[in-house]
Amino acid sequence: MKTNELCNCSILRSSSSKITSIYDKALSNNGVKVMQYALLKYIYLMKSPNLNELSAALYQDRSTLGRNIRILERMKLVSINTGKDKRQIQIMLTNHGTVTLQEARKAWELVQKKIEIKLGKKKQEQLIEILNDIQSIELKL
Numbered sequence: 001m002k003t004n005e006l007c008n009c010s011i012l013r014s015s016s017s018k019i020t021s022i023y024d025k026a027l028s029n030n031g032v033k034v035m036q037y038a039l040l041k042y043i044y045l046m047k048s049p050n051l052n053e054l055s056a057a058l059y060q061d062r063s064t065l066g067r068n069i070r071i072l073e074r075m076k077l078v079s080i081n082t083g084k085d086k087r088q089i090q091i092m093l094t095n096h097g098t099v100t101l102q103e104a105r106k107a108w109e110l111v112q113k114k115i116e117i118k119l120g121k122k123k124q125e126q127l128i129e130i131l132n133d134i135q136s137i138e139l140k141l
Helices: 007-028 034-044 052-057 064-076 095-119 121-135
Strands: 079-084 089-093
Touching: 007 034, 007 095, 034 052, 034 064, 034 089, 034 095, 052 064, 052 089, 064 079, 064 089, 089 095, 095 121
Parallel strands: none
Antiparallel strands: 079 089
């Protein structure tokens, strides 16, 4: 196939699906998927953010993020507190959420290391650089 016939979007989407499935499998013993792990990690690092702060940090719209947070709440991994202003929803890790995050981190680190070994350190660094470049693309069509 010629280079100009390749679709960047298709390659990135299939690669994203593949890598997501690898992480999901590794995290399955902890009862979470990679997106849930990422949410728990951000909530921990941001020290109980509100929904707007978390939405901005993850570049996700509030409604999608809200649905995902409700799933974590049903799993008893987070608690949600609504302040005086109902729009200011604060998200906190529960004790169960903190333990789950700590255990899942071990599985996550193992996958990270295996991927780095498979790609090699140089390709791993190049991959991160390319993906960061892609995230910064803004095209006017």
